Amino acid sequence: MTFTSWQFGLFVALVFGVYYLPWVRRFQVQWLVFASLFFYGFGQPELLPLLAVAVFGTYLFLILTLKRRRIWLPFGIAFNLGLLAFFKYKFLFLPPDKLVSSGAPLIDFLLMLPLPIGISFFVFHNISLLVDLTKRDQPAPNLGDVFLYIIFFPQLVSGPITRAEMFMPQIVPKRFSDVAFIDAAKWIVMGFFFKLYVANNLNEMTAYMAYPLYQTLQTQDKWLLVLLYSYQIYADFFGYSAIALGLGLLFGYRLPVNFNRPYVSSSFSEFWTRWHISLSSWLRNYLYIPLGGNRRGAARTYLNLMIVMGLGGLWHGAGLGYLLWGLCHGLLLVIERPLLPYIKGLDSTPLLPVRVGFVFLCVTLLWIFFKLPDFDQASGYIAGMFTPSVNPNPTKIFYNLALLYSLPVMIQHLPVTGHFKQWRSKAEPYLYGMLAALAFLEAGPESAFIYFQF
Amino acid sequence: MRAILIWLTKWGIGFGAILLACGVATIWLGGSVSLPAVTVRDGTYVVLDRYFREAVPRIVLVGSSLTSRLRDEYFVTPGVFNLTVTGGSPLTGLEIVAGRPLLPAVILVEANVLSRPADADLVERYAKAGRSRPWFFRPVRWAVASYERWNHGPESRARVAASLDALVRQPPDNFDNAIYLKRALNEFEADDPTERLQFNILLLKQLLDSVEKRGTRVLLFELPYEESLERARFAVISRRMVHEAFPEPDRWLHIDYPREELRWADGVHMDERSSILVSRLLERALSARLGSGS
Numbered sequence: 124m125t126f127t128s129w130q131f132g133l134f135v136a137l138v139f140g141v142y143y144l145p146w147v148r149r150f151q152v153q154w155l156v157f158a159s160l161f162f163y164g165f166g167q168p169e170l171l172p173l174l175a176v177a178v179f180g181t182y183l184f185l186i187l188t189l190k191r192r193r194i195w196l197p198f199g200i201a202f203n204l205g206l207l208a209f210f211k212y213k214f215l216f217l218p219p220d221k222l223v224s225s226g227a228p229l230i231d232f233l234l235m236l237p238l239p240i241g242i243s244f245f246v247f248h249n250i251s252l253l254v255d256l257t258k259r260d261q262p263a264p265n266l267g268d269v270f271l272y273i274i275f276f277p278q279l280v281s282g283p284i285t286r287a288e289m290f291m292p293q294i295v296p297k298r299f300s301d302v303a304f305i306d307a308a309k310w311i312v313m314g315f316f317f318k319l320y321v322a323n324n325l326n327e328m329t330a331y332m333a334y335p336l337y338q339t340l341q342t343q344d345k346w347l348l349v350l351l352y353s354y355q356i357y358a359d360f361f362g363y364s365a366i367a368l369g370l371g372l373l374f375g376y377r378l379p380v381n382f383n384r385p386y387v388s389s390s391f392s393e394f395w396t397r398w399h400i401s402l403s404s405w406l407r408n409y410l411y412i413p414l415g416g417n418r419r420g421a422a423r424t425y426l427n428l429m430i431v432m433g434l435g436g437l438w439h440g441a442g443l444g445y446l447l448w449g450l451c452h453g454l455l456l457v458i459e460r461p462l463l464p465y466i467k468g469l470d471s472t473p474l475l476p477v478r479v480g481f482v483f484l485c486v487t488l489l490w491i492f493f494k495l496p497d498f499d500q501a502s503g504y505i506a507g508m509f510t511p512s513v514n515p516n517p518t519k520i521f522y523n524l525a526l527l528y529s530l531p532v533m534i535q536h537l538p539v540t541g542h543f544k545q546w547r548s549k550a551e552p553y554l555y556g557m558l559a560a561l562a563f564l565e566a567g568p569e570s571a572f573i574y575f576q577f
Numbered sequence: 578m579r580a581i582l583i584w585l586t587k588w589g590i591g592f593g594a595i596l597l598a599c600g601v602a603t604i605w606l607g608g609s610v611s612l613p614a615v616t617v618r619d620g621t622y623v624v625l626d627r628y629f630r631e632a633v634p635r636i637v638l639v640g641s642s643l644t645s646r647l648r649d650e651y652f653v654t655p656g657v658f659n660l661t662v663t664g665g666s667p668l669t670g671l672e673i674v675a676g677r678p679l680l681p682a683v684i685l686v687e688a689n690v691l692s693r694p695a696d697a698d699l700v701e702r703y704a705k706a707g708r709s710r711p712w713f714f715r716p717v718r719w720a721v722a723s724y725e726r727w728n729h730g731p732e733s734r735a736r737v738a739a740s741l742d743a744l745v746r747q748p749p750d751n752f753d754n755a756i757y758l759k760r761a762l763n764e765f766e767a768d769d770p771t772e773r774l775q776f777n778i779l780l781l782k783q784l785l786d787s788v789e790k791r792g793t794r795v796l797l798f799e800l801p802y803e804e805s806l807e808r809a810r811f812a813v814i815s816r817r818m819v820h821e822a823f824p825e826p827d828r829w830l831h832i833d834y835p836r837e838e839l840r841w842a843d844g845v846h847m848d849e850r851s852s853i854l855v856s857r858l859l860e861r862a863l864s865a866r867l868g869s870g871s
Contacts (some may be wrong), residue, residue, distance in 0.1 A: 146592070304581045308588065335760065513752055524721045552584045556591025564599055565717050 124165045125316060126366050127569065134162065140360035140374055143299040151297060152267045155374060159276040163240070170239045174274065175208055182269050188257045199253040207246045210239055241280040243438055247405055247510045248284065254409060255288040277370035281363050281574040283381045283401035286408075290376070307372035312555045314365030316562040317531065321358035323567025324528040325351050331518050332491075334500040337507065341517045347510045351525055352494050353487040354532045357385065360399070361574045369557040379404075384536045386486075389478040390463060391455045393487060404436075406431050425460070430452040444496035451489050458487045493573075511535045528567075599713040606719070621662050625673065625703050633679045634658035638865070639670030640687030643800045646847050650737050651856035654864075666693035668777060668864045671784050673703045680793045683863070685830065686785075688797045688819045689812075690776050692770035702870035708842045741853050750840050750848055758803060774815060778822045793819035795824060796866070798830040798859065 126133050138158040141147055147155045164171045184199030217234065224231055252272060256264065272290050273279075306404055329352045331340060340348065358499040364381035379401050388394035395403045417424040429450065436449015466478070488505075495501040539547070547554070635656035638644055645661040658681070660670040672695050676686060681710050732740075785795050799816070806812055823829070832855075839851040847855060 300578070305584050308585070312588075338757070520727075521721060523724060524718070527717050527721065551592075552587035553591035556588040556593070557595050559588070559593045560595035560599075561716070564595070564713050565715050 125569075125571065126363065127315070130165075134158070135370065135373075143302075143408060145299070148296050148298075152271050152294060154499045155275065156267060158271045159274040159279060162276040163274065165281060167237070167240060170236065173206075173210070173236075173239055173242075174245070177203070177245060178270055178273050180206075181252060181273070183277050184267055185256060185269065186252055186263050188253055189261075189263050192257050193422075193555070196253060196257060200250055203246045203249045203253075207242060209233075210236065210242050210258045212437075215441045221542060233248060244282045244284060245273050245279065247402075247409075248287070250409060251284070251405065252287040253285060256291065263301055264291060267447045267455060268329065275371075275376065276481055277367040277374075278378055281360075281367075281572060282399075283364055283367060283379045284405050285378055285401065286405075289379065293376050301375065303372045307369045308367045309551075309555060310369030310372065312559045312562075314360070314367075314369060316367065316558040318362030318572070319356040319562040319566035320558075321528055321531050322355050322362055323570050324565070324572075325355035325358070325567070327524070327567055327569045328525060328528075329355055329494065330502065331520070332494050334497070334503070336518070337504050340507070340520075341512045342508065342510065344517070344520050345504065345512075347520060347522070349487055349491060349508070349523065351484075351529060353490050354492055354529045356493065356573055357382070358532055363574060385538050386483050386532070387479055387538075388486075389475055391452065391459050391482060391485070392463070392467075394482055395456075398486075402435070406435050410434065421461070425457045428456045428460075432456065439493070440496060442496045443498045444492040447498065448492040451492075455485060469473075596713065599716055602716075602719075603714045608715070621665070622663075625699070625798050628658060628660055628673075629703070631658075632680050633677070636683045636685065637670070637674055637681040638685045638687070639667045639674065640800075641665065641667060641690035641693065643689050643846060644687040646849075646852040647856045648852070650734075651739070652668045652739065652859070654860055657860075661687075661700065662696060663760060665696050666697075666777070667691060668693075668695035669699055669785070670782070671695075671788075672700045672803070675784050675788050676700070676703075680788055680791055681868070682793065684788060684793055684795045685859070685863070686795060686797050687783070688698060688799050688823075689802075689815065690821065691769075691781065691819060692773040692811075692815060694773070694777065695780070723820065724798075727762070744850050745853055749838055749850065750842075752840065752842060752848070754840075754842060754844050758805065759840070761803075761844035762805055762809055765806055765811040768811040770811055770815055771818070774818045779819065794867075795828075796830040796863070797828055798832065800847070800855065801836065801839060802832045803844055804836070806845065812826065830859070830862050830866060832858050834858065 124134065138154070140153060142154055158172065160174075165176060173490045180202055181199065184195055184202060184277060187195040188199055214233065214270055225234070252269065268291060271294060272285075272287060275290075278285060329348050331337060331344075332348050332352060337345065337348075361382045368378050368380065381401050383397040383400065385394055385398035394447065397446060411427055414427045414430060416424055430453075430454030432449045434449070436447070436452070439445045439448070491501050491504055492498075495504055614742065636642070636654070637659070637689045638647060638657070638659045640659075640661045640662060642661070642663045642665075645663045646669070647659055647661075649657055649659055660674065661667075662669045668753070671684065671686060674680065789795055797819070802812055834855065838854055841851070842848040
């Protein structure tokens with residue numbers, strides 16, 4: 124059940140309708156937990172037991188950690204990382220086509236299970252829960268609240284990765300009159316617009332980046348499609364995150380904002396404060412700082428950056444391409460770090476677009492490893508970008524259509540000045556209505572959210 | 578709550594205004610412009626929509642992506658319509674044509690790739706009533722289509738013919754297709770179409786029977802592959818089975834292809850110059866056949 128399906132619309136309407144009934148107020152948490160389990164089980168019912176094991180296991184370790192943190196916290200984290208390692212990375216060592224029966228039906232069943240949707244996200248929620256809630260001496264939260272934090276359906280599949288200390292205090296009875304309807308509507312409309320109008324339409328064009336189709340492209344079109352993919356992946360993930368935020372508001376929960384115009388970043392370190400903010404914050408708080416952050420000298424800081432970004436890459440997928448993507452970002456951060464004070468010293472208005480353009484170019488080129496996780500295919504594509512095309516029948520790409528579908532991302536990244544801001548606030552409801560109509564009329568063919576695979 | 582209602586009302590006005598404008602425009606302009614084909618599927622819709630919009634042609638070609646290269650303008654005779662579903666089966670086009678109340682005088686069926694099934698979704702959408710007109714068109718695509726038509730309007734038949742003649746006068750292209758050919762050869766060698774062909778040949782026989790009873794002449798034809806592919810397993814099995822199923826010489830439109838003049842850009846599909854040459858040969862063979870009255 125994807126966010127863009129009619130079944131999901133019906134599901135949300137039903138859950139919302141019941142949620143605010145006066146006699147349900149005492150059971151709002153339980154109702155949301157039930158709805159979230161239904162949402163997860165709708166796609167992969169066979170994986171519901173895994174979700175239950177993850178939540179009950181984490182809750183058990185939470186109780187134990189609250190008693191003796193030093194001893195039980197590492198076990199709790201290892202339990203969750205073990206789940207992630209088993210389900211996400213088993214196929215690195217055991218390719219599905221080479222699996223042979225072990226003779227034990229349970230082990231065979233577990234080995235053959237597909238990658239559970241959202242495992243990368245809920246495992247990070249679990250770790251956040253164990254770390255955040257055991258910092259201070261406080262009573263254990265009840266199981267229902269823990270369940271809700273981990274499996275709250277708007278953020279279950281692809282985040283945003285919410286910190287436990289931010290979410291748990293929000294678990295209180297909610298009233299219909301407190302719902303931030305306008306904010307929720309804005310996020311939801313914006314999310315659907317970016318997903319349906321931008322991402323799904325661009326997806327039709329970037330489909331030509333797949334192997335072996337890309338060999339039919341002209342050299343300049345290979346460059347164009349990388350650019351379009353950069354816009355597509357942003358629109359896709361921003362769209363998902365915006366819908367999640369809006370849905371969260373409908374149920375009275377404020378989830379963290381995940382994007383802040385990332386393509387205007389003038390440095391790579393700034394990019395990571397604007398792109399997938401909830402993941403980079405998680406990695407900073409639970410990995411980079413515990414590793415020592417920048418407090419143990421330059422060499423150790425660089426090593427920490429490479430470790431964090433490399434693992435961040437692998438978090439996205441079990442493949443060399445993802446690791447390479449993360450390491451390349453780590454390397455860019457390492458190279459940039461000592462130079463940044465000098466670059467900032469030279470800072471001037473004409474230099475800023477050059478810096479923004481350079482960061483955007485590097486980030487965009489690295490998305491190739493996302494689109495083509497197979498390393499040979501990705502390197503083949505990159506080589507093709509620097510080789511003249513001689514194919515006499517190249518694929519036709521409509522440049523004007525590409526521009527019109529990318530335009531919302533470009534406009535969103537423009538700075539908003541005072542006069543325009545004033546005009547926009549007056550026209551805002553009409554504009555959101557028009558965006559919703561355009562998303563409906565001009566929606567591209569259904570395609571899964573890119574981050575669902577992670 | 579009042580502020581929320583006002584906001585939502587304005588939102589509704591914005592939403593409704595765009596929908597209304599597009600609804601009215603669809604009634605007024607809908608179907609007058611073919612939307613740009615971004616994907617292969619889009620291209621199929623464009624071709625099928627055009628087939629339903631225009632008068633029934635005299636000659637229809639149905640085939641796979643091999644035949645899709647033989648564009649209508651390559652034929653000198655007017656009234657030729659290539660109803661090929663790119664990447665699909667000749668059976669799809671044939672089933673859609675057979676489902677129409679009026680049939681063309683001649684249907685030419687490509688026999689190279691009969692192993693693929695008919696596209697049930699397309700047949701369902703088009704075979705009986707034709708594609709239903711949507712309530713609202715896609716405004717962005719329509720704007721782009723209009724711009725493209727304005728910017729690259731259709732050229733006169735004489736001008737197109739002159740540019741095609743100029744292309745034919747050039748020597749064959751020397752594009753190195755070795756990588757593509759190797760991949761195609763591997764695929765052709767790995768594929769045994771026997772089972773799929775048995776079923777599809779039966780369906781083809783039924784369809785031929787049904788349209789011929791209504792007075793349409795149906796001829797099969799084969800397009801050339803690159804030399805090494807002709808000997809590959811898929812091509813050999815397909816050719817043998819189709820000829821065994823349709824042994825009558827009258828059923829076939831025989832064409833002698835000048836292989837030294839032909840090129841296959843990706844190992845399987847002909848380049849533009851070769852497609853023009855083949856289209857003209859096919860046209861000549863058809864005139865000879867129809868002219869002889871056989």
